[in-house]
Amino acid sequence: MSSRTEQELLDLERKHCSWGDTVHYLEPPKCFERSEGSYLYDRDGTPYLDLQMWYSAASFGYGNPRLNAALTNQLSKLPQLACQYLHPEKIELAAAIARLNASRFGVEGRVHFNVGGAQAIEDSMKIVRNTTGKNLVFAFMGGYHGRTLAASAITSSYRYRRRYGHFSDRAHFVPFPYCFRCPYGKKVDDCGLYCLQQFEQNFETEYNSFWDAKAGESEFSAFYVEPIQGTGGYVIPPPGYFEGLKKILDERHILMVDDEIQMGFYRAGTFWAIEQFGVTPDIIVFGKALTNGLNPLSGVWAREDLISPDVFPPGSTHSTFSSNTLGTAVGLEAVRMMEEHDYAETTRRKGAYFLAQIKELQRRYPKVIGHTDGMGMALRIEICREDGFEPDRQLTDKIFAEGMRGNLQGRGRMMGLVLDVGGYYKNVFTLAPCFDITNEEIDLGVELLEQLIRRCAPDRV
Numbered sequence: 001m002s003s004r005t006e007q008e009l010l011d012l013e014r015k016h017c018s019w020g021d022t023v024h025y026l027e028p029p030k031c032f033e034r035s036e037g038s039y040l041y042d043r044d045g046t047p048y049l050d051l052q053m054w055y056s057a058a059s060f061g062y063g064n065p066r067l068n069a070a071l072t073n074q075l076s077k078l079p080q081l082a083c084q085y086l087h088p089e090k091i092e093l094a095a096a097i098a099r100l101n102a103s104r105f106g107v108e109g110r111v112h113f114n115v116g117g118a119q120a121i122e123d124s125m126k127i128v129r130n131t132t133g134k135n136l137v138f139a140f141m142g143g144y145h146g147r148t149l150a151a152s153a154i155t156s157s158y159r160y161r162r163r164y165g166h167f168s169d170r171a172h173f174v175p176f177p178y179c180f181r182c183p184y185g186k187k188v189d190d191c192g193l194y195c196l197q198q199f200e201q202n203f204e205t206e207y208n209s210f211w212d213a214k215a216g217e218s219e220f221s222a223f224y225v226e227p228i229q230g231t232g233g234y235v236i237p238p239p240g241y242f243e244g245l246k247k248i249l250d251e252r253h254i255l256m257v258d259d260e261i262q263m264g265f266y267r268a269g270t271f272w273a274i275e276q277f278g279v280t281p282d283i284i285v286f287g288k289a290l291t292n293g294l295n296p297l298s299g300v301w302a303r304e305d306l307i308s309p310d311v312f313p314p315g316s317t318h319s320t321f322s323s324n325t326l327g328t329a330v331g332l333e334a335v336r337m338m339e340e341h342d343y344a345e346t347t348r349r350k351g352a353y354f355l356a357q358i359k360e361l362q363r364r365y366p367k368v369i370g371h372t373d374g375m376g377m378a379l380r381i382e383i384c385r386e387d388g389f390e391p392d393r394q395l396t397d398k399i400f401a402e403g404m405r406g407n408l409q410g411r412g413r414m415m416g417l418v419l420d421v422g423g424y425y426k427n428v429f430t431l432a433p434c435f436d437i438t439n440e441e442i443d444l445g446v447e448l449l450e451q452l453i454r455r456c457a458p459d460r461v
Contacts, residue, residue: 035062048416057293074329089328113323117261117287118146120298134221139171142232227273230262233423234380242277269376297327367460379431391425
């Protein structure tokens with residue numbers, strides 16, 4: 001523990017730390033001292049139940065003993081190695097993911113490593129351009145793919161690009177099937193996937209600018225998708241949408257790139273979230289939970305014809321720390337854990353239990369919660385005004401900040417609650433609890449949420 005007081009640390013941070021590499025959701029920002037399981041602990045030892053687990057990076061719990069042991073073992077054996085050399089863990093991890101994809105999708109492919117999610121997105125863009133010779137892509141409104149220059153160009157939020165000049169390769173953004181807030185004013189029960197029809201109509205004539213019917217060729221090379229939107233607020237598409245989208249793309253020879261950085265590794269109830277929707281992507285980008293947040297390691301899986309050494313040779317892209325030994329050791333151990341334990345059953349069962357609880361909260365507090373949904377252990381709570389629809393960002397921020405004060409009553413002691421705010425209107429709590437969370441901890445989380453609602457919106461309860 002630092003000998004400095006928290007205020008001294010905050011003063012140092014204000015003077016010497018760039019704020020460009022972080023996000024200050026609170027003023028002053030919160031300092032934590034340690035973490036374990038589903039909890040963060042502040043400098044006074046107050047536990048904070050974490051229901052977002054580092055944006056789903058620590059799915060297997062803070063301080064997971066087995067993954068920590070894999071890291072420390074590698075640290076004592078092969079802590080560093082230039083990535084032009086091979087080491088067993090890299091090869092075995094790549095083989096494990098490639099074999100798993102072959103078994104799920106019936107497609108052979110290869111795995112390519114990098115450091116962070118945005119860097120892996122950039123590598124995928126190089127694979128796409130190398131294959132197609134084109135640089136224009138589709139992406140979803142509400143999608144988030146990272147904040148490097150290229151990843152920002154396919155992330156729909158203009159605020160991530162505003163400071164940095166013109167982005168000539170900015171994606172063409174397509175409305176996501178956000179049924180609770182349908183951009184076309186439709187209802188999911190009888191819309192007939194109207195949003196999908198609208199996208200397909202762009203290819204009906206060359207004068208819509210997407211398609212040259214004479215050449216049978218689109219100007220666009222790929223569609224970057226999140227099967228469940230992450231930063232967009234854990235928005236889950238309706239059945240049939242992705243199947244229909246993939247058919248449209250295949251007919252136009254447009255690749256589907258599946259961003260699984262936040263939803264991969266069983267967060268949504270299957271190894272890849274895209275499996276829930278019955279389609280086979282051409283490229284998968286992954287990161288975060290692969291190393292449980294212990295080491296920055298990300299990767300790309302691509303079909304063999306897109307990434308074989310004949311078409312994507314050595315040096316096509318490179319990073320000093322890609323396939324680093326510490327990351328691959330932890331990643332390999334994590335994949336072994338996933339092979340040994342039925343996380344599909346675990347995440348679906350616990351997610352269903354948690355979702356039932358928050359739906360009950362919605363029933364009891366209809367003037368606060370407008371919408372709840374979930375798939376696996378990716379859950380959403382949309383905070384609305386009294387009409388149950390208009391977004392209430394002010395109340396969302398208030399609930400978030402109050403949870404971080406650490407003065408809630410939980411099982412006979414003072415506690416805090418860590419939530420993450422997302423959504424198009426910043427009014428959604430996106431819940432990504434630890435896979436090892438117990439039913440008792442889920443009950444506790446719901447009790448703390450109810451305390452926050454009653455404390456922050458007493459006139460609506």
